[in-house]
Amino acid sequence: MTEPSEDKRRARLINAVLDRVDVDALIGQVELDDLLARIDVNQLLDRVDVDRLLDRVDVNRLLDGVDVDRLLDGVDVNRLLDGVDVNRLVDRVDVQAVTMRANVGGLVAQSTSRVAGSTLDVARRQAVGLDTLIMGLVDRLLGRDPAEQPLGPPELVAQEMQSQPAAGPGRSLISGYYAGPLSRLLAYLIDSFLAFSAAGLISTIIVGSINVMFAANLEWDWRAGVLGLVAFSIWFFVYFWVGVAVSGRTPGMSVLGIKVVEKEGTPVSPGHAAIRALVMPISAVTVVGVLGIVFDARQRALHDFAAKTAVVYDWGDRPAELPAPLSQWLADRGVDEVKR
Numbered sequence: 001m002t003e004p005s006e007d008k009r010r011a012r013l014i015n016a017v018l019d020r021v022d023v024d025a026l027i028g029q030v031e032l033d034d035l036l037a038r039i040d041v042n043q044l045l046d047r048v049d050v051d052r053l054l055d056r057v058d059v060n061r062l063l064d065g066v067d068v069d070r071l072l073d074g075v076d077v078n079r080l081l082d083g084v085d086v087n088r089l090v091d092r093v094d095v096q097a098v099t100m101r102a103n104v105g106g107l108v109a110q111s112t113s114r115v116a117g118s119t120l121d122v123a124r125r126q127a128v129g130l131d132t133l134i135m136g137l138v139d140r141l142l143g144r145d146p147a148e149q150p151l152g153p154p155e156l157v158a159q160e161m162q163s164q165p166a167a168g169p170g171r172s173l174i175s176g177y178y179a180g181p182l183s184r185l186l187a188y189l190i191d192s193f194l195a196f197s198a199a200g201l202i203s204t205i206i207v208g209s210i211n212v213m214f215a216a217n218l219e220w221d222w223r224a225g226v227l228g229l230v231a232f233s234i235w236f237f238v239y240f241w242v243g244v245a246v247s248g249r250t251p252g253m254s255v256l257g258i259k260v261v262e263k264e265g266t267p268v269s270p271g272h273a274a275i276r277a278l279v280m281p282i283s284a285v286t287v288v289g290v291l292g293i294v295f296d297a298r299q300r301a302l303h304d305f306a307a308k309t310a311v312v313y314d315w316g317d318r319p320a321e322l323p324a325p326l327s328q329w330l331a332d333r334g335v336d337e338v339k340r
Helices: 002-020 023-028 032-037 041-046 050-055 059-064 068-073 077-082 086-091 095-102 104-142 154-163 181-214 222-247 251-256 270-286 302-307 324-332
Strands: 258-262 309-313
Touching: 104 181, 104 251, 181 222, 181 251, 181 258, 222 270, 251 258, 258 270, 270 302, 270 309, 302 309
Parallel strands: none
Antiparallel strands: 258 309
């Protein structure tokens, strides 16, 4: 009974003392700087259980209490930007590293390639459309049934139908089909221009170099004419042989999206490419040799017959397509598959 009464007396005494203490005055007498200087912050933080502290924080309730609009209204953006040293900030940015990480060069090259490819495909589709109309007119004049005409080398057409991606909206796929006369003519004109231009440039460089190095003054006579004709014939052969032997196409063919293959659809061999290049001038000079492109069911010229080759549509990594309006026109007339 004595101890509880003693505890009560002590409690009453402490309360009486605290009632007489002026807390504000006591705090006012505390020197905060001296007090904070005596605190070992590292030791204090080491004793804080951060995980336990975060577990007791209600993040959602904390965020709900934040008035974002009021917070943003209190931000002086102009004053904030005025305090930013832009020149110093830019100087610290490694532009080259950022460009390399973003692959800006690759993105620009890819975009440019896509735009160029799309523009080229538009021109190709127009040429293919005219090819189809021309061959349709020829079939009608000759009384041929378009449904019975071969599409292209059987093996190649079958592979293309299985592997090529879907065509664009409303367009028909013609990859692997025999190339029409307009596409082949335009490719030949481009190649002829390039071959003649390159020959003229090469001859000018050779003659100019000889005149400068040997102080000569070469004049044009019949012997020079014969030599020039022989040299040009060799160059013409090399131009049309090498491109076809290596990749199946010349630069002009690449532009129009056509390719030379064996008659079965396999890649053309260097030997057959050489025969084709040798006979091509005969086809061009006689004119009759190129009529097969229009009247033959497989659209082969004389040099194609001689080399056992064929020319087909091939746009590389993109499917060769007919223009959408022509595809729709053919579909409206019951032509489900393009025969040219």
